[in-house]
Amino acid sequence: GRTTSTRVAVVGGSIGGMTAAGLLRDAGYQVDVYERSPGPLSGLGTGIVVQPELVRFLLERTTTTLEDISVPSSSMRYVDASSGALIGATDDSWRFTSYNALYHRLLENFGLERYHFSCNLERLVDHGDQVDLTFSSGETAQADLVVLADGGASAGRRQLLGITPEYAGYVTWRGLAELDALSASTRAFFDDTFTYGLLDDGHLIAYPIPVVDADGHTRRALNYQWYWNVPAGPELDELMTDRNGVRRPTSVHHHDLRPELLAEFHSRASERLTNTFVELLHAAEEPFVTVIADADVPQMRVGRCVLIGDAAVTPRPHAAAGGAKAAADAWALVAALTDGGDDLDEALNRWEAQQLPVGRAYLQKVRRMADVLQHGGSFTPGDPANRFGLPTVVAG
Ligand code: FAD
Incomplete structure (x- = not known):
């Protein structure tokens, strides 16, 4: 055959x-x-929400269990990120994994002989x-x-x-904060939930993810993203220019960020966000920036x-x-x-x-x-149109 x-x-x-x-x-x-x-690739501590299709291969074709690669949460929370006011919350269980957890198991399964x-x-x-x-x-x-x-x-x-x-008109700052770098109240606020921090001109998200250390032990950490609207042109070019003066096309990783840019990230957080978010963003050791584009x-x-x-x-x-x-x-x-x-x-x-x-x-x-989300529109808690996942397409 x-x-x-x-x-x-x-x-x-x-x-x-x-x-x-x-x-x-x-x-x-x-x-x-x-x-x-x-x-081997590294996801730089990036979190990924578990969808059935994402983990289906590992669960059906390897000994991996969902518990091995992910952590749970029980709600979605919608907060005004500038005032801290709660907009709404829904009971909604998701599990979160990380790029590295998935990739390493997929690579281990396939082996290196025919992975070039x-x-x-x-x-x-x-x-x-x-x-x-x-x-x-x-x-x-x-x-x-x-x-x-x-x-x-x-x-x-x-x-x-x-x-x-094509550039979508905004970038995202991503970072990972250790739980023990946060106060007890901030930790309690973000753990066990998926948080949306809504703003008039952008938004944040935060959720726990598993981080696997060198001994194979898994701990929880908090992954966040903060999406900034940045017009294409000089402003974007400046943002995406690294400490060696090179204009990066997609991401500027933490060790390549210009110090003044990191300072702006932190000061903008302090000016614009409620304390809980400021603490989370400041606790992340290696934030980095990525452009959002689609095709x-x-x-x-x-x-x-x-x-x-x-x-x-x-x-x-x-x-x-x-x-x-x-x-x-x-x-x-x-x-x-x-x-x-x-x-x-x-x-x-x-x-x-x-x-x-x-x-x-x-x-x-x-x-x-x-x-x-990027233009201060109404992002209604629990709206099924905004629920995570692939759409169901009815064949025509
Ligand atoms: P990629 O993961 O992009 O892999 C492409 C591979 O091809 C890479 O290994 C690259 O090195 C290699 N490559 C590139 N060019 C060449 C070449 N010329 N020759 C040989 N190799 C090449 N998805 C989710 O399901 N859940 C989430 O929660 C989620 N969150 C996200 C958050 C952010 C900020 C971003 C940016 C993405 C997120 N995604 C999420 C999307 C997810 O990361 C991608 O959709 C997914 O990684 C796509 O997988 P892929 O294998 O198609 O491509």
Whole structure:
């Protein structure tokens, strides 16, 4: 049959790529993962809200349990971040994990033998029945099917569709605070809940995440984000210029931040936010800044190449399901490839027809949420339109 001899190249070894790689290998395909990074990836302590699709591979195909990789909360809280006034609260249970917790288990499961670091995809040539891949090192690979899981700045998407993400008009400051760096009252305020801090011109979120230390022990810490509206142009360029004068395209990591920028971050917090948030933001040791951008796509398949996760539709983060979308694309792809007959083209078309509407509807959802959250609109506690997760799309 097709599976034992079909060679699949997965480009990008993160959430989407590793989920696809694990599933395809389990289904009998010859799978190689090509990852740009020279070594294991680090999510810099970034929190991720658990959606069923996000963790499905680890729970169904490995010995990992939900408790191993996540911590629970029991409510969502909506606060005026400048006055501290409570706007509302709902009973709503979510679990939170971290990028590192997911990635390390996915990598451990797949192993390093066919996970190739330092492979930055530069060019694809599709011959119809085979695709040639060329990496920056000059090395090449051949595959019968290419799964492009190379994220929001996808080189594959740029080459195949000419699409790059568009700046959304705001950035996010992210950080992680240890619980014991906070007063008892601030700790109690943020733990066991997902907090929205609403402002007229932006918003904050905060929630607990698991942090795994070198001995494998897991502790809770508080992850936050503060979204600032920043017009494209000189103001954004200044914000994204690091201590060596280099204008960074996506993120300025903590150790590269200009000291005056960090000082502005702290002073703006003190001026604009109620004490509970100020304490949280000041307690984080290594805050860093990332631009928010998104991209829509008209298709997820070009010949023998498919785009999954952020490499297809790149969403803004507000409904906490970008990683889940990447994993869902992977599950659906493998289902389409293994369900039907031997017609690869038909299977890929069927997959695209199923997943493209999900990605595009999700993008509309997070753009609508951003319109409200970043511009002081009414963000009603418990509004189902703003509930985390992928939208349900009814096939037309
Ligand atoms: P990525 O995780 O971006 O991985 C792409 C991979 O491809 C990387 O490993 C990269 O190094 C590699 N790569 C890139 N270019 C090349 C190349 N040319 N050649 C080879 N390799 C390459 N999602 C959730 O589900 N829940 C959340 O709570 C959540 N919160 C978020 C908060 C923020 C602030 C942000 C920015 C995102 C958040 N997300 C969340 C989204 C989530 O992080 C992404 O949607 C998810 O990581 C997408 O997975 P992916 O595998 O498609 O791409």
